[in-house]
Amino acid sequence: MTAITDMPEAPRAARRPQMGNPVLRWLRTNLFSSVPNAILTVVLLAVLAKGVISFVQWGIANAVWLTPANDSSACRAARGVGACWAIIPEKYRFILFGTYPFDEQWRPALSVLLFIALFYLSTRRALWRRELAYIWIGALALISVLMWGGVLGLSFVSQDRWGGLPVTLILATFGLAFGFPLGILVALGRRSKLPAIRSLSVLYVELIRGVPLVSLLFMASVMFPLFMPSGFNIDKLLRAQIAIILFAGAYLAEVIRGGLQAVPRGQYEAADALGLSYWRKHRLIVLPQAIRHVIPPLVNTFIAFFKDTSLVLIIGIFDLLTTAKTAIIDPAWQQFSVEVYIFVAAIYFVFCFAMSRYSRSLEATSGR
């Protein structure tokens, strides 16, 4: 911890005898090092205790954990004093998988596991080779087969019945998988010596980054049908996916451009001296170094997309947040939206927290 408040205390702390109970010593240096600090600690403890006690009372002690199916009377009785966690067992299948056919819901569940496995494999440093791209293609293809079906004896499920967590993961992951190559091309374009290509790339990046994602999603949902020849209609989910890919491409391009700038000039010159062509120079020499530089910010960008996919709620696509919001339309359970939002927030939190921990550990190891 750098010194913003401990600086003036330093000499006194040194004079104090460093003996006695280690717990007491820790308490003295970290919580009661001075009078204002001690007052602060006491006030914070009081506030914290009050908060924790009222949360425990509401969320655990007085909470209703289970009710008979479709009966919210126990929850209504406890309203205001206790949480109604019973809404989660009641609604979790709909929140997680939306309107996917009930008996087939093992397929989206398996897809979610596949996504998690894919993310886990992508974090293994030993796998950061070309094979990882094949793993991604294979996994995404497998997930598509699982979700759609229609082959291998799986019944076909059209994508307007998809919903919940798989849709969130699909929007974010496919957004990254397609946005990443797009981002590389645009980043290269922005650093190109060719004026036409450079200005097109700058225009694209600045235009997309200058407007909110909501407006791009509106564009995808209401303007896209106007753009296409009549009779040619793309499904709403795919349109939103295209908007997210275009959005991701612009942000990833800026991250990758940062990496390209970090590659020393000598590397470019050496590649030129070897007589490599533009594409071979970038593929073999520049990009591998550039991307390694920016993996932590890439992970952070991915966390941002993962959260931003929730915006598809505004154009009525059934991602995790929309299914949660729909689950509480049911009049019997309408008053217990806070519990549902906490449940969904916990799911988002687990994914994002794991990723941000990973990005932090990468920064710590690569910073050395």
Place this chain on the structure above:
Amino acid sequence: MTSDSPRPPPRRRFFGAWGRRELQGLFWQVLVVGIAVGVIAFLWSNTVTNLSARRITTGFAFLGREAGMPIADSWLSYNPRDTYLWAFVVGVANTLRVAVIGIVLATILGTLIGISRLSANWLLSRLAAVYVETLRDIPLLLQLLFWYVLMQALPAARAAWRPIEGVFLSNRGLILPAIPIGSPQLWVLGATVLGLAVFYMIRRWLIAQQMRDGKPRPAWPFAVGLIVALPALVSVLLGVSWKIEWPELRGFNFVGGLTLAPEYFALLIALVTYTSAFIAEIVRSGIQSVPRGQWDAANALGLRRSFMLRQIILPQALRVIVPPMTSQYLNLTKNSSLAVAIGYQDVVSVANTTLNQTGQAIEAIALIMAVFLTISLGISFFMNWYNARIALVER
């Protein structure tokens, strides 16, 4: 990615007077521009066909028509008989209202939390860390819906909470005591702004003088004169009343005071708390980026703490803080468009209603984009100017 077998040396080719690279460059540019133009032309022709098939007339003529949409909460006067153009202006004003106040509050809260994370008090720094981690890892839209649900669950106006005398919190929103601002009060505010501007210039001149001969010159008499006495004088001369208007409950609603509607209040809380978590991290890393030697050197000189923070630490930390802060301000402004999810009528929400009422999708979305591009450029320009001002002047 590993290299394959060594390549044969490149063969030299001749294309008349032009070198190979120039020709290649030209080829790629023509190709890419050709594709871009082709795609745009294709989309354009489809759009024109589709629009004529649906009998939608393009153009911004619809802006002059009567909007007929209700906008409940605005500082500008509006009624549904006004034109679409005025509805848009009201929407932009609503966006700015939440963005500007949000930026100010998020900066204050974020700075406090960022400093708390560096506190020597273990409990305080842990609590700040938990705050940052939790808020950063949950989607803003979810937080917004959560706050809005909590707002709606508040007691009715009759049973409103009164945390402080004169402040009411109910499902009608937050109601605060206010001073009614009319044109006499605006004159006094104008005098304050003028005083600030003149004081700023005088202070710059004083510092320039001090740079020349090293003698410190006190600036506070000018501050008192220009920022306090001048507005007070104007206020007395014009006989401006500064009576505070206390809100009171009449029937089922409140009269008087300043009302923050639940939609506005929920959006403001969500934007401020979410963005403050990011700002806290920026402030923390900015302060940590100042080398320890700077603290030690300032201590060794025997500088006062406040002077040390103001003159040594903050100027160096700001260089690291300002660029990422700019993008947070832009994010907050863009995120204010989530208002559409809870029915606060910002520009996106107004455009969305317009689009549904008139079918003018292209124009409505073009207006949204134009507004946000303008705001983004404005913030970028201001922050770049500020950044250039505080940047390290290398000799």
